[in-house]
Structure formats: C-alpha cells, structure tokens
Amino acid sequence: MENQCCAANNEVMILACSGGSNVGQLSNRAAVELTQEGFGKMYCLAGIGGQLKGFVQSAKDVPVIAAIDGCAVGCAKAILKNAGIQDYNYIVLTDLGIEKNKNFNLSDEDITRVKKAVAAACNSPKTGAEASKFSRVVGCCG
Amino acid sequence: MDIKVLGPGCAKCQQTEKVVKEAVAETGVSATVEKITDIRKIAEYGVFGTPAVVVDGDVKCVGKVPSKQDVKKWISK
Numbered sequence: 001m002e003n004q005c006c007a008a009n010n011e012v013m014i015l016a017c018s019g020g021s022n023v024g025q026l027s028n029r030a031a032v033e034l035t036q037e038g039f040g041k042m043y044c045l046a047g048i049g050g051q052l053k054g055f056v057q058s059a060k061d062v063p064v065i066a067a068i069d070g071c072a073v074g075c076a077k078a079i080l081k082n083a084g085i086q087d088y089n090y091i092v093l094t095d096l097g098i099e100k101n102k103n104f105n106l107s108d109e110d111i112t113r114v115k116k117a118v119a120a121a122c123n124s125p126k127t128g129a130e131a132s133k134f135s136r137v138v139g140c141c142g
Numbered sequence: 143m144d145i146k147v148l149g150p151g152c153a154k155c156q157q158t159e160k161v162v163k164e165a166v167a168e169t170g171v172s173a174t175v176e177k178i179t180d181i182r183k184i185a186e187y188g189v190f191g192t193p194a195v196v197v198d199g200d201v202k203c204v205g206k207v208p209s210k211q212d213v214k215k216w217i218s219k
Contacts, residue, residue, distance in 0.1 A: 013190060047188050053201040054188035061204040062190055 012040030012122055013062040015048070015076055015088075023070030023093040023100045030114035031068060039119060040066060049079040056083045065089065066118050071100045089121040143173035143217060144199075148184045149192040157207045158193035165213035173217060 014034055016027035031042040047055030059065060059080070065088035067076045072092060080088060094100055096117055098110055147162055149155025159177050166173045178184055187196060191205040197216050202208070 011191070041190070043190055044188070052188055053199075054194075054204070055190075057194075057201040058188070058190035058204040061206060 011062070012064045012066055013059060014040045014042045014066045014068070014118070015045045015059075015080075016042065016068045017045065017070050017076040019070050019073075019075060021070055021100050022103050022106065023098055025070075025104055026093055026098065026106055026110055026114055027068040027070050027076075029106055029111050030118060033111065034066075034115055034118060037115075039115075040064075040122075045076055045079055048083050048085075051083065056085075059083060059085050064122060066091070066122050068093070068114070068118060070094070089118075091117050091121050093117075143171055143197065145173050145175045145217070146178050146196040147175065148178045148187060148189060148194040148196065150179050150181060150184070152192075154207050155193040158195060161208060161210050162195060162213050165210045165217065168210075169214055169217060171217045 014031045016031035017024050018028040018031075019025075034040055035042040043058070044055060048059050060083075065080075065085070067080060067088045067090050069076045069090070069092045071094045074092070077090065080086075091114070093114060096113060098113070145162055145166070147155065147159045149158065155177075159175070163175050166175060184192060184194075187194065187201060189201060189204045193207060194204045195202045195208055195213070195216075202216050203212070
C-alpha cells in the first residue's frame with residue numbers, strides 16, 4: 001500500500017511471476033527496479049492468486065497492468081485468468097531469447113532488457129475496451 | 143451492514159464518502175459508514191490505492207470514486 005492518496009489512479013501495476021528460476025527471478029528484479037525508478041508499482045501477484053478480494057478488485061480497477069512471466073508455463077497469466085482479468089500488457093521473458101535455467105546470478109544486461117521490454121509493452125497504443133477502461137478512471141486528488 | 147471508505151483524506155476520498163452516505167440515505171438501508179484514514183489499517187485490505195469501498199468485508203472498488211448507482215447496487219444485495 002502506497003503512502004499516498006489516490007495512488008492507483010495513474011500507476012502501472014507490475015505483476016511478476018517471481019518464480020524459482022533465473023527468468024522468474026529476473027521478472028522479480030525488473031519489477032523491483034521499475035518500481036524504484038517510478039515506472040509503476042510492483043504488486044502482490046500471490047494476493048491475486050489467493051483470491052483475496054482487495055487484491056483482485058485492485059487488479060480489476062487499475063488502468064494499466066504489466067504482467068511478467070518468466071517462461072511459457074505462464075503462472076502470472078493463469079492467475080489473472082482465474083481472477084477474471086483480461087486487459088493487461090504481457091511479457092514472457094523466454095520470448096526475449098533468455099534461456100530458462102537455475103543460475104540465479106542475474107546479469108545487469110538481462111535486467112535492463114526485461115525493463116525495456118516491459119516499458120515497450122506498456123507504451124503500445126491502447127484500443128477498444130482498453131481505451132475505454134482508461135477513460136473511466138478518475139484523475140488523482142481532484 | 144458495515145461500509146468502510148478507505149482513504150487518507152484527499153478530495154476523491156471525501157467525495158467517495160459523500161457518495162456512499164448519500165446512497166445509504168436514499169436507499170434507506172441500515173448501515174454504518176466508517177472512514178478509515180490510518181494507512182496501516184488501509185494496508186490490511188491489500189488495496190493498490192485509494193479511495194476504496196468495502197461492504198461487509200468485501201472490497202468493491204479501488205482507486206476511483208464510485209457512482210452512486212454502483213453503491214446502491216452493492217448495498218441493495
């Protein structure tokens with residue numbers, strides 16, 4: 001929970017699979033750094049997976065979600081599907097050419113690559129239902 | 143019925159409280175409306191932002207001012 005009023009209004013919700021492989025941990029590291037850099041705010045995918053109402057409703061109401069899966073197993077994608085959330089920007093790190101393994105010594109180069117991919121996915125033009133989703137969100141603090 | 147409006151106190155949070163109270167008054171539902179401003183208590187609901195509305199422990203909306211119509215729907219069930 002951000003220490004600010006109306007924190008959800010203009011923020012990108014970043015959801016990382018944070019799984020037990022290099023790509024899972026890369027998703028986590030990129031989400032942390034993107035949060036620290038002010039791109040968006042990392043949020044608890046586990047809370048959504050646990051179907052906790054505050055988490056699920058937050059994901060339904062936020063204007064922009066960046067979901068990062070490490071690999072094609074797609075745990076983040078499955079969690080969002082189970083929660084009934086359909087509009088989100090989606091990145092799979094193995095699709096970027098990063099090989100999945102158990103080497104947890106993450107390279108700065110890979111982290112930067114992932115962050116750029118997340119930013120690019122979120123900056124693509126919004127259309128249709130997603131565009132109307134933006135317009136119904138109120139501005140922050142009047 | 144127990145309704146909580148979560149928000150530290152900006153204009154949108156105050157507007158949300160107003161909308162909720164008006165909806166309760168207009169429907170005649172027996173309900174208590176409590177404004178939660180303590181950040182630590184708000185955090186217990188796991189919401190991504192505020193304002194947020196909770197009806198009988200169920201988080202109904204997050205990060206926006208709900209319409210009065212929506213609030214009436216939530217409290218009429």
